[in-house]
Amino acid sequence: MGSSEVAVELYVLLSAVLFIMGAMGVVLRRNAILVFMSVELMLNAANLALAAFARQWASGSGHLVVFFVMTVAAAEVAVGLALIVTIFRTKKSIDIDTVHMFKG
Amino acid sequence: MELTLFIIVGAIALISAALMLIGENAVYSALFLILNLLCIAFLFLMLSAPFLAMVQITVYTGAIMVLFLFVIMLLGAERIVPTVQSRFRWLAPAVVIMALVFLVTVSVALINGEITKTEPRKAEPQVRVVHALDGLASLDMYLDGEPVAQDVQFSAVTGFAPWRAGEYELTIFEAGADPASADALLDQPVTIERGKAYSLTAIGRVGAPGARLVAATHTLDFSDKKDGLRLVVVNALPGRASVDVRDEVYDEVLVSALAYGEAHEFELSKGERDVALYTTGSQRTPVSELPKQALDANTLVLWVFAEQRQPDNSFTDVVISLQDKAPTSFGSPTHIGRLLFTDYVLPFELVALLLLVAMIGAIVLTHDSQAPRQTVERRLANPPPGLEQSAPGETGD
Amino acid sequence: MDNFFDLVPLVVMIPLVGLLINLFAGRQLGERGVSIVAVGASGMSFVIAVLLWIAQVNTGYEAAVIDMPILSDWIVIPSANVTIPWAFRVDTLSVTMMLVVTGVGTLIHIYAVGYMHGDERFPRFFVYMNLFLVFMLILVTGNNFLMMFVGWEGVGLCSYLLIGFWFDKPGGVGWKNSDAARKALIVNRVGDFGLVLGVLITFWTFGTLDYYREGEAPIAHHAATDAEAPLFAPTLPGEEETHAVSGPLGVFNQAELWLEEGGHQVNFGMVSLSFETTLTVITLLFLLGVTGKSAQIPLFVWLPDAMAGPTPVSALIHAATMVTAGVYMMVRANVFYHAAEFSSFVVAVIGATTALVAGFIAVGQWDIKRVLAYSTVSQLGFMVAAVGVGAYAAAMFHLVTHACFKALLFLASGSVIHGMEHGHHHVSHGHSGHHDDDFDPQDMRFMGGLKERMPVTYWTYLFGTLALAGIIPFAGFWSKDEILLDSLKTGVDKGLLSGYVGFVLLVVAAAFTAFYMWRQVSLVFLGKPRHAAAAHAEESSRLMTWPLIVLAVLSLLIGFINVPSGFPILGWLLGEHQFTSFLEHSVTYAHAGTFSFLLATFAVLLALGAIYLARSVYSDRVLATLREDPLAINPRTQRAFALSSAKLYWDEFYFKYLIYPYRNAAYWLAEQLDWRFWHDYVHERLLRDPFNAATRALSGRVDKQVIDHSFDGLGHATRRIASRLRRIQTGYVHIYTMSVLFGALLVMILILLPLIRDWLGL
Known part of the structure; x- marks a missing residue:
């Protein structure tokens, strides 16, 4: 652990930028797979922030949460991709605009 | 140097993320995402989280992204361009505005939040065992009956192990003895605090009155010095009531008048040194010598000056010298594994369960339920026995 | 054993x-x-x-x-x-x-x-x-008296249920039947009221209701004065220990002891009565119960109507057993009655009067069962009178013999009715279309000449009649003779008025008994059939005739169990007053009757004379063209017969002076107190009207206008807002994610608000 480390603010800033980029992807992209990948990007951004803070406060909990987020992400990807496959089967499209049955 | 690296990696991460987002081809997008994830794994490394970096690479860039690519290929969805215009034109500017607000807010928070000024939580205490007790081949050490290290050979030093802060009764036994029934050879109350590492050292000679246990304390704070190192010297020579430690090269007294059974910690700049030990006051013949010690920055150095009685009743000097990196267990697999199985068992189990459910869910979702239904429909479509002549399908005309 | x-x-x-x-x-x-x-x-x-x-x-x-x-x-x-x-x-x-x-x-x-x-x-x-x-x-x-009371009420209930057994007979008959049942129950209520009071006073006086405690032997005045006789005899011979009687004595022995001591006072709160007076009160109250259950004046009116029940019921309940419960009770309480002379006098007078009145009424009846019902009342009067004159054994003896021959008479009359119904059935079917509504299988005017058609019934009926009339050697002779003799002896020996009064009335009643019974035999069995149904009547089944025969034999023989002392030959042959000796062990004041040849001859001759008179009045010649009773035609007996036929206007008297006034009072109370005051004024004017007004105001103004409208408005508003809000649910993922993001941003800003405020310098 070096004393000439990068300030935690920079990590958090980077993570914030990555996060908002992911969010923009989620909102703006219509390809379901890309939306999904954007979600992954957001998760990673959050992970980065967590890791940075974990180092700042020398706490193992941050690492643990990152670990759990990764696990949950894996589970989410499994189910999400299964959903996409199923939607594609029925709709022959992965444009999420075609899926709006749940309107009020 | 590190900042430069950070800037480069961060820039790559940002660029790859942007390319992922605007990419028309899903496969390229996925590949850019992999690049981005790799950058983040690198950043994890820089954040002294090697385990997370490893998991990031294996799980994310390995498993998850392969799954993405697989699905993209499976569906043939590499190039899917929306054929119709989006119904929500206002989304893009709205999101941009929101992004700006978000970034501004975060920046404000970072600038005004004074994150670095907040006192970091001190690192967890670490302990290790040093065996300098003459006349005992190997020993077992316990803290409140809990084993710290077992079967430690004479003049050996164990690795640091994290321990919980608190007050303990430190005991040593002859190796292999049952702590519940056997009498402890030595015992000593110790206080273990956060932000410190302890070299629990047994010194003296078995059975002799000088035998005792010393908890040599190392400070685990490395933020103040860039090139410094911390050195702990322990006087474990029962015959020398007080010693001086001198640096022969620079001819300076590093430690003066170190009494028997005392440990002294001090800071030193890095460099190569010849160290010698004298009885206090005398400068003629060194009691013990440690020539050509190369001391690196950011290390913990331990010198234990002890002696061993030979069969002919003469004494030989034993110097236990150890230089190791500051205990980097923070973020290491050991550290995380320990936490997983102690404080985070329940979340760990829940996440495991979640994975299992996700697996089953994925199977159920993608399971082709069309086939059995079709057979049912076919069966229903079968005409009753009396109408065999009009086969199904012929009824259409 | x-x-x-x-x-x-x-x-x-x-x-x-x-x-x-x-x-x-x-x-x-x-x-x-x-x-x-x-x-x-x-x-x-x-x-x-x-x-x-x-x-x-x-x-x-x-x-x-x-x-x-x-x-x-x-x-x-x-x-x-x-x-x-x-x-x-x-x-x-x-x-x-x-x-x-x-x-x-x-x-x-x-x-x-x-x-x-x-x-x-x-x-x-x-x-x-x-x-x-x-x-x-x-x-x-x-x-104990309480168990007796349970039985007393229970048999009353059964009587009610069985009198009204055919409550659903068509043509108003069922209604009459249930009326009769209600009459029986209500009239008995009056008597039972007396009995309950008597039992309660008994309990108050003695602190117990047991007749005798376990291990207690009855003691009598004379036995106690003779002394030496142990108060408590060991009950069971096999048991060594004599039973120590715990607590107070049974009522009868206690009464004997107090009578012996004399001067015992019974405290009834404010009033204190001497023990003798208390006994008089108790016995008179018991007598009220007896007049109800055993159909004595003034409460006998229910028994003739009770004949509405099936004939076996009339025989079992209203002749042989239940109605004798009163007699049993008085005999059981003979210690009380023996001590209460005034009560005994009242009992004797009531019994004898009832015997005479019922016998008189029985002459004027046409219904075969009604005649027997009045006969039962009359005979019960004999028994009650016997108790009144202290002839407890004679009363029980008459109870037993009466149970046999009156059951026989009722069953035989039932057989007659059965035969008549059968004949009527036969006639109605034989001549299609022929149907007379006037026909009543119980009316003796439609009968006649059944002797040939139903020989078994006739002969058994004849036995019963002779037993009831008191012809030697039938059962009735022995028991009735003993009662007559006992009452006469009471008058002569003890100089009691009740003896003379009882004797005179009972002798007349006995004459009436023989007369109306022979009238009945003549009307039913002798002469020629006066109706097609009687001509086609048939003997009943063996199930019915066998009990008749058994009872006829009993009617002949049962009297021999208590041959009076001094009777020639038979007394020596069968033993004298066996039954009385038997009873004496439990009835303290039972005493055996002696035989008076003169009185017996007189009684038999009187009965035979009455039979002869009846036969001469209801001769075959008269019976052949019977439309009206000969006595009703004869100007000398016309009025008397009319009175008899109208049952002395007894029911009418009750109706006029008791029931109608009572009903009118009830009507008045219902109209004035309940309806006008309570219902109209208190409930309607004071309670309902204000309440109504309040509720109207509440429902109209408050509920309909304020509450309803507010809730309606709430519903409409919810609907309107919801229909707007549902448009937010577009179903597009973009919008949802956008809102989530927006929300998250808001939350974040909210959390970081202090920092932002500092930064802005606010």
Whole structure:
């Protein structure tokens, strides 16, 4: 652990930028797979922030949460991709605009 | 140097993320995402989280992204361009505005939040065992009956192990003895605090009155010095009531008048040194010598000056010298594994369960339920026995 | 043989079990099964009664008190030291009653199987009959007044149920039947009121209701004065220890002791009465109960109407057993009556008067069962009068003989009615279309000449008539003669007015008895049939005739159990006053009758004369063209007959002076107090109207306008808002994610608000 480390603010800033980029992807992209990948990007951004803070406060909990987020992400990807496959089967499209049955 | 690296990696991460987002081809997008994830794994490394970096690479860039690519290929969805215009034109500017607000807010928070000024939580205490007790081949050490290290050979030093802060009764036994029934050879109350590492050292000679246990304390704070190192010297020579430690090269007294059974910690700049030990006051013949010690920055150095009685009743000097990196267990697999199985068992189990459910869910979702239904429909479509002549399908005309 | 005493609960239990079987499984068992169960239960009770009798004989007539195995303590009030056990008393009196009830009861059960054949409520009838047996046996076997009262009320209930058994007969008959049932119940209520009061005063006076405690032997005045006789005799010979009697004595022995001491005062709160006065009050109240249950003046009016029930019921309940409960009760309480002379006088006068009045009315009746009903009232009057003159044994003796011959007469009349109905049925079917609504199978005017058609019925009826008329050697002669002699002796020996009054009235009543009975025989059996139904009447089935024959034999022979002392030959042959000796063990003041040749001859000659008179009035010549009673045509007897026929206007008198005034008072109270004041004024004006006004205001203004509108408005608003809001749910993922993001941003800003404020310098 070096004393000439990068300030935690920079990590958090980077993570914030990555996060908002992911969010923009989620909102703006219509390809379901890309939306999904954007979600992954957001998760990673959050992970980065967590890791940075974990180092700042020398706490193992941050690492643990990152670990759990990764696990949950894996589970989410499994189910999400299964959903996409199923939607594609029925709709022959992965444009999420075609899926709006749940309107009020 | 590190900042430069950070800037480069961060820039790559940002660029790859942007390319992922605007990419028309899903496969390229996925590949850019992999690049981005790799950058983040690198950043994890820089954040002294090697385990997370490893998991990031294996799980994310390995498993998850392969799954993405697989699905993209499976569906043939590499190039899917929306054929119709989006119904929500206002989304893009709205999101941009929101992004700006978000970034501004975060920046404000970072600038005004004074994150670095907040006192970091001190690192967890670490302990290790040093065996300098003459006349005992190997020993077992316990803290409140809990084993710290077992079967430690004479003049050996164990690795640091994290321990919980608190007050303990430190005991040593002859190796292999049952702590519940056997009498402890030595015992000593110790206080273990956060932000410190302890070299629990047994010194003296078995059975002799000088035998005792010393908890040599190392400070685990490395933020103040860039090139410094911390050195702990322990006087474990029962015959020398007080010693001086001198640096022969620079001819300076590093430690003066170190009494028997005392440990002294001090800071030193890095460099190569010849160290010698004298009885206090005398400068003629060194009691013990440690020539050509190369001391690196950011290390913990331990010198234990002890002696061993030979069969002919003469004494030989034993110097236990150890230089190791500051205990980097923070973020290491050991550290995380320990936490997983102690404080985070329940979340760990829940996440495991979640994975299992996700697996089953994925199977159920993608399971082709069309086939059995079709057979049912076919069966229903079968005409009753009396109408065999009009086969199904012929009824259409 | 002591063990037989333990069987006494079974006497009650067996009919109970029988009725329960018939109650729950009657429909499934069918007529045959039901009759087997019912008759079997009754018969087994009779067998046990016989066993108890044997046990009595074998143990030297020791009384036994047997606790019921379960429910032995019936009413226990520890604080007042009151225990009323559910205990049975086996002594000669109760055994006599048990034998009569179960014996006659069994015969009547058998008869009823034939009589009720084909009735749609056949099982129910036998359930009621067995229930009657249960209560009657509780009445006679109980060892305390409360058990007797339970039985007393129970038989009243059964009487009510059975009188109204045919409550659904068409043509208003069913209505009349149920009216009769209600009349019986209500009239009995008056009597029972007296009985309850009597029982309560008894309890207040003595602190117990037990006749005798277990291990207590009856003591009499003379026995006590003679002294030496131990107060408590050991009950059971096999037992070494003499039973120490815990607590107070039974009522009768206590009464004897207090009478002996003299001057005992009974405290009734503010009033304190001497013990003798208390006894008079108790006995008079008991007498009120007797006049109800045993149909004496003034409460006899229900019994003739009770003939609306099926004939076996009339025979069992309203002739042989239930109506004699009053006599049993007075005999049981003979210690009281013996001590209360005024009450005894009243009893004698009421009994004798009833005997005469009922005998007089019986002459003017056309209904075959009604004649017998008044005859029953008359004979009960004989028994009550006997109690009044102190002839307790004679009263019981007459009770037993009367049970036999009156049951016989009723059953035979039932057989006649059955035959008439059969004949009528035959006639109606033979001549299609021919149907007369006037026909009544019980009206003697439609009968005549049944002697040929129904010989068994005729002969048995003749036996019953001769027994009732008191012709030697039939049963009635012995018992009636003893009553007459006892009352005369009371008058002559003790100089009591009741004896003379009773004797004169009873002799006249006896003459009337012979007269109306022979009138009935003439009208029913002699002469020629006066109606096609009578001409086609047929003898009843064997199930019905066999009990008649048995009862006829009993009517002839039962009198010999108590041949008076001094009677030539028979007394030596059969032993003198056996029955009285038997009874003496439980009835303290029972005494044997002697024989007076003069009186017996007089009585028999009187009866024969009355029969001759009846035969001459209702000769075959007269009967052939009978439209009106000869007595009604004869100007000398016209008025008397009219009075008799109208039952002395007794019911009319009650209606005019009791029932209508009572009803009018009730109407007035209902109209004025309940309707006008309570309902109209209090409820409507004071309660309902203000409440109505309040509710109207509340419902109109508050509920409809304020609450309803507000909730309607709420509903409409919700609907309108919801229909707007649902547009947010576009179903597009973009919008959802956008909102989530927006929300997250808001939350974040909210959290970081202090920082942002600092930064902005606010």
